[in-house]
Amino acid sequence: MIANDPYAELERRFARLSAVHRACAILNWDRSAMMPEGASEDRADQLATLGVIAHGMISAPDMPELLARAEEAARSLDPWRAANLREMRRSWVHESALPAELVEARTRATSACEMAWREARKNKDFTSLLPTLSEVLAVMRRVGEAKAAALGTSLYDALLDEFEPGGRSARIDTLFAELRGFLPDLLGRVMEHQGRAPKPLVLDGPFPVAQQRKLGEELIRLIGFDFSHGRLDVSEHPFTGGTADDVRITTRYDEADFARALMGTLHETGHGLYEAGLPRAWRRQPVGNARGMVLHESQSLLMEMQACRSDAFLAFAAPRMRAAFGKDGPAWTADNIHRVYTWVVPGFIRVDADEVTYPLHIMLRYRLERALLAGDLALADLPGAWNEGMRELLGIVPTDAAVGCLQDIHWPDGGWGYFPTYTLGALAAAQLFGAARKAHPGLLEAIGKGDFAPLLGWLRANVHGKGSLAGTDEILVEATGAPLGTAAFKAHLESRYLSA
Numbered sequence: 001m002i003a004n005d006p007y008a009e010l011e012r013r014f015a016r017l018s019a020v021h022r023a024c025a026i027l028n029w030d031r032s033a034m035m036p037e038g039a040s041e042d043r044a045d046q047l048a049t050l051g052v053i054a055h056g057m058i059s060a061p062d063m064p065e066l067l068a069r070a071e072e073a074a075r076s077l078d079p080w081r082a083a084n085l086r087e088m089r090r091s092w093v094h095e096s097a098l099p100a101e102l103v104e105a106r107t108r109a110t111s112a113c114e115m116a117w118r119e120a121r122k123n124k125d126f127t128s129l130l131p132t133l134s135e136v137l138a139v140m141r142r143v144g145e146a147k148a149a150a151l152g153t154s155l156y157d158a159l160l161d162e163f164e165p166g167g168r169s170a171r172i173d174t175l176f177a178e179l180r181g182f183l184p185d186l187l188g189r190v191m192e193h194q195g196r197a198p199k200p201l202v203l204d205g206p207f208p209v210a211q212q213r214k215l216g217e218e219l220i221r222l223i224g225f226d227f228s229h230g231r232l233d234v235s236e237h238p239f240t241g242g243t244a245d246d247v248r249i250t251t252r253y254d255e256a257d258f259a260r261a262l263m264g265t266l267h268e269t270g271h272g273l274y275e276a277g278l279p280r281a282w283r284r285q286p287v288g289n290a291r292g293m294v295l296h297e298s299q300s301l302l303m304e305m306q307a308c309r310s311d312a313f314l315a316f317a318a319p320r321m322r323a324a325f326g327k328d329g330p331a332w333t334a335d336n337i338h339r340v341y342t343w344v345v346p347g348f349i350r351v352d353a354d355e356v357t358y359p360l361h362i363m364l365r366y367r368l369e370r371a372l373l374a375g376d377l378a379l380a381d382l383p384g385a386w387n388e389g390m391r392e393l394l395g396i397v398p399t400d401a402a403v404g405c406l407q408d409i410h411w412p413d414g415g416w417g418y419f420p421t422y423t424l425g426a427l428a429a430a431q432l433f434g435a436a437r438k439a440h441p442g443l444l445e446a447i448g449k450g451d452f453a454p455l456l457g458w459l460r461a462n463v464h465g466k467g468s469l470a471g472t473d474e475i476l477v478e479a480t481g482a483p484l485g486t487a488a489f490k491a492h493l494e495s496r497y498l499s500a
Contacts, residue, residue, distance in 0.1 A: 006069040007077065010088055013057065015284040020054045022243045029241035029248040033233045037115070044111035048104045055103045058095045067092060080287060083469045087286035090165060097150035102142055109135045110414040117412035118236055126383050126401040133412060134379055140416045141373060156370050159417035164292040164424070166471055172366065172420045175427065178486045179359050186490075187356050190344050190497045200339035201331035207258035215258075215324040216251065216265040219317065223303070223452045225249075225269050229276060237409040238264045238351070240271035240300075244283050247272040258325070259340055260352055263304055270303030271296060273456065277464025288467045293418060294484070295463060295472055297425025298432060305355055305426070306433035306492070307455060312448035314338045344497060346394040348403040356493055357394060358426065364389040365408070365419040373416060428476060430488040432463065435480040 024047060031043050070085055077085065095103075113132040120129035140159065147158035153168070160167045217232060225232075230247035242248035249268040253261045274296055282288030290296050307313055311334070318334035321327070330336065344354045350361040368385060371377035377385055386405040391397050398404030410418050437443045440454045447455065462479040473483040480488075 006066045007073065007081065007085060010066055010070055010085070011285060013060075014088060014091075014286060017054055017057045018284045020050055020057070024050050024054070025241055025243055026246065026248075029250075031111070032114075032237075032239065032241070033235045033248070033250050040111065040115045044108050047111060048107040051103050051107045052100050055095055055098065055100050058092055059100075063092055063096070080282065080469060084282070084285050084287035087289070087468050091286055093150050094147060094162065097146045098143060099146075102139070102146065106139050106143060106414060109139045110412065113412040114409065117406070117409060121236070121402050121406045124400040124402040124406070126406055129406065129412070130380060136412060136414060137372060137379060140414060144373060144416070156373055156417060159373070160420070161417075163415075163418050164294050164421055164472065165468075167292070167294070167421075167424075169370070172424070175424065175484070175486060176359075176363055176366070176420075179423070179489075180363070182486075182490055183356070183359060186493060186497075187344070190356055190493075193498055194344060197339075200343050201336050203257075203259060203331055203337070203340060204327070205257065206255045207325055209253045209255060211324050212253050212255075212258045212261055215320065216262055218320065218324075219262070220265060220269040222450050223266070223269055224273055224456045226276060230272055232265065238268055239409075240268050240275065242275070244275045244278045244288075247275050258321075263308065263341070264351065266308045267300045267304035270300035273303070273459070274299040274464050277456075277460045279465050279467045279469075282467055287469060291466065291468050291470075291472055291475060293421035294424045294428055295475065297421050298428035299425075299459070299463065301422075301426050302429035302433050302459075306429055307447055307452075309338075309341045309355075310444060310447060311338050312444045314341060316448050316450050342496060346396050348390070348396065348398050349407055351407075355426070356497060359423045360393040362419055362423040364393055365410075369411070369416055369419065424484060427484055427486055427489045428472075430492040431476060431480040431482065431484070432459070434488050434492070435462075 027043065027047055027050075031040075031047075035043060067085075067089055071089070074082055074085060109132070113129070113136045116129055116132040120126065141155070144155035144159045147153075147161070148155045151158050151161060153161065157168050160169065160172075213232070217227075220232070221227065225247075229245055230242070230249065233248065233250045234252060235250035236252065238249075238251045240247065240249045249265070249272045251261050251265040251268060274290060278290060279288050308317075314337050315334040318332065318337050321337065322332045342354070344356045346357050347353055350358070350365075353361050364386070367389065368377065368382065371385075372379060372382070382405050383401055387397050390404070410416075436455055436458045439458055440446070443454055446453070463475060466475050470478070477483055482488075
């Protein structure tokens with residue numbers, strides 16, 4: 001029986017669907033952060049069952065008619081409800097494209113592969129991952145084919161659209177070509193510039209995990225992370241999960257190097273603040289979700305790279321770092337710590353890469369995942385192709401698979417099409433931080449005093465509180481005056497790495 005008010009009925013159904021998705025989010029977080037290894041099969045069954053339930057809810061037989069009737073009366077809806085109806089349609093198109101058995105197969109394959117990846121990475125053994133990763137790749141090809149038919153796009157663009165609504169590889173190709181046009185020369189100039197400056201002094205450890213965690217909690221609480229609605233835990237690969245009212249961020253610690261873990265924590269805090277700042281009135285509806293991963297990654301990179309690697313913030317944080325670890329001396333000056341955090345050097349690990357070389361890591365993954373999905377690269381040949389790409393783009397060759405093609409969780413976890421959003425997010429972060437500084441001329445001075453309220457307030461108004469009311473470019477144009485581009489990112493790199 002079709003409801004008299006189809007839009008109201010859709011809101012009711014999507015609110016219930018949201019509850020299932022939120023439960024899955026907590027179960028997924030727990031799987032990666034707290035769950036004992038022996039529970040992996042049971043957890044895979046739980047998630048697969050909930051996935052099928054959610055799929056059945058959104059692909060109910062009467063859903064097409066409900067959507068059509070609501071769209072006929074869309075003129076009477078206010079902007080938020082109209083946008084919500086648009087997002088409902090988008091969700092339905094994605095989900096209805098897949099049969100229930102494929103939804104279940106994807107969940108089971110990725111759950112098994114993630115657990116296998118942990119062991120393979122630990123043992124530096126890509127061969128041991130091949131069986132489960134092959135199954136994930138086969139499933140993701142089926143998912144991509146089904147969604148491509150529904151969306152009228154290529155297979156890759158259909159998977160990309162899950163993470164960045166409306167995102168297309170043709171635009172990525174254009175933006176990445178612009179980056180390739182100036183990054184190699186810029187990297188050479190930065191390395192030459194660095195050669196005339198003193199190398200950063202080593203921050204002497206060890207750094208006990210308890211002190212690292214205490215320092216991280218102090219700084220992210222100051223930035224605005226609310227521990228009454230969130231947690232900080234440990235995982236093999238740092239990530240943000242949970243829900244807008246229950247934000248779960250994770251990091252990983254190295255007692256020989258606190259600097260990486262701290263920036264990883266600050267990075268995930270950017271994600272967490274975005275989730276916590278989503279429009280409260282629309283938390284249970286599609287329009288209340290984050291717009292997409294380009295803006296999500298912009299928030300983590302803005303917080304980590306733009307704000308927390310600034311000389312202003314590091315001058316504020318340096319005495320807190322010294323106090324946390326009981327350190328003193330030349331290596332622990334604000335100036336040296338700033339050099340540690342802004343020193344450019346090609347490395348194997350993406351999450352530890354500096355701002356200048358990071359896009360090259362993403363370009364490699366983007367190239368490889370497209371080739372794997374298209375069948376142009378055999379999965380067994382991935383380690384060799386990865387190593388050759390690293391040699392070509394960064395001039396270095398990984399010593400083993402753990403620092404090569406096994407370092408990221410994305411492909412085992414089903415995140416095919418995700419990688420480009422990192423670098424697109426870096427471009428957006430530069431635009432947004434520049435606009436925030438223009439709106440608040442004293443922004444860096446405030447950050448230098450540990451006051452993030454002006455920055456967070458501006459982000460709440462211009463990004464977080466928008467939810468999915470508009471598209472990524474629309475949000476960027478309104479906030480910064482321009483759609484996504486490379487100019488602000490290039491200017492930021494030149495200013496930070498060539499002007500001092």
